[in-house]
Amino acid sequence: MGWLGLEFGMGDFVLDVNGAPLSVSCSPDETLLSVLRNRLNLTGTKYGCGEGKCAACTVLMDGQATRSCLTTVDSVGKAKIVTIEGLERNGRLSAVQEAFLEEGAFQCGYCTSGMILGATSLLHEHPHPTDSQIVEAMEGHVCRCGTYPRIVEAVKRASRSQTQGVGR
Ligand code: FES
Ligand code: FES
Known part of the structure; x- marks a missing residue:
């Protein structure tokens, strides 16, 4: 916050988040991750590395997995x-x-939001991914607990259940 409570270089933005228009006033170069967590209280999106290397902060933007x-x-x-x-x-x-x-x-669950959104994006694009497509799509997602084999199984299970019309 700047002098006398004014923040300089602020802008007003209306974001379409989870199907609802949400207004925020912030600097145009504030990250989407910061806006989601600190201004909109959507703390399910996690801050990991802050520099694009862990994918904990993944959200969908028009269906595409995106590092917020x-x-x-x-x-x-x-x-x-x-x-x-x-x-x-x-x-x-x-x-x-x-x-x-x-x-x-998952174990601690810190990476899980990003993993789930990454997997959701993959299954939009490839409803029946091969093992190598799963590994390729999920490769940038870091799990410190090392649950990778179970994550691959979860993506395959989701693919099967979508095929059977269970869930979305
Ligand atoms: S917090 Fe965004 S990639 Fe790590
Ligand atoms: S479950 Fe702990 S970081 Fe992935």
């Missing part, structure tokens, strides 16, 4: 943002969320 720590708020425009808080519908988890639970694909 590398995305400035003024670059978002009209893109539809989906965070982990926006995946459930009427109290039902998404197929990917269910699959992560069923497979126990």
Whole structure:
């Protein structure tokens, strides 16, 4: 906050987050990660490295997995943002969320929001991914707990359940 409570270089932005228009006043170069966590209280999106190397901060922008720590708020425009808080519908988890639970694909859970959104993006693009497509898509996601084999199983389970019409 600047002199007499004024912040200089501020802008007003309306972001489409989880299907709702949300207004924020902030610097245009503030990261989407900071806006989500610190201004909109959507703390499911995690701060890991802050420099694009861990994918803990992954959200969907128009369906594409995107590092929110590398995305400035003024670059978002009209893109539809989906965070982990926006995946459930009427109290039902998404197929990917269910699959992560069923497979126990996390320990501390710090990387899990980003993993789930990364997997959601992959399954949009490739509903039936091969093992190597899963590994390639998820490669940039770091899990300090080392749950990678279970994460691969969770993505496969989600793919199967979507095919069977279970979940989304
Ligand atoms: S916090 Fe964004 S990639 Fe690590
Ligand atoms: S479950 Fe702990 S970092 Fe992935």
